[in-house]
Amino acid sequence: MIEVDEELFVGNHNDAEQFPRDGAVLNVCRKGTEQAPHRFWVPLSDTGANDSRRIIHAVRTAIWLRQNYPKVLIHCSAGLSRSVGIALGAMSVDMGLKKAGLQIAGVHPDAHLDRPFCESVRQAIGDCKSGDLT
Secondary structure, eight states: EEEEEEEEEEEEEHHOOOOOHTTTEEEOOOOOOOOBTTTOOEEEESSSOOHHHHHHHHHHHHHHHHHHSSSSEEEEESSSHHHHHHHHHHHHHHHHHHHHHHHHHHHHOOOOOOOHHHHHHHHHHHHTTTTTTT
């Protein structure tokens, strides 16, 4: 589990099981578990073949969670692509895509910021009008 921004973490399924109960967990794996208090699921594919509306829904969910919980973990299978992409989108609201990408790369050098999923997130964010994410 890696903290990519203040109280915003990316990780994998194992990290989700160990995440503090006062925090929220956003699962962006294709397959999810039963939703429970503080646990949310938006199924996404790692290939980049996702509807932009689903990507934006996941980003908006992450933004909402950050506003309503002291800590947020976004997780996927490996914590390298989908979780990173949704964190990138959520962080971009405050700092822009480029700065958010640089910040993530600085703390998570293994992040797949150049893979198809993150490119899909950038495209979906770019297609949104200013203010549409919040």
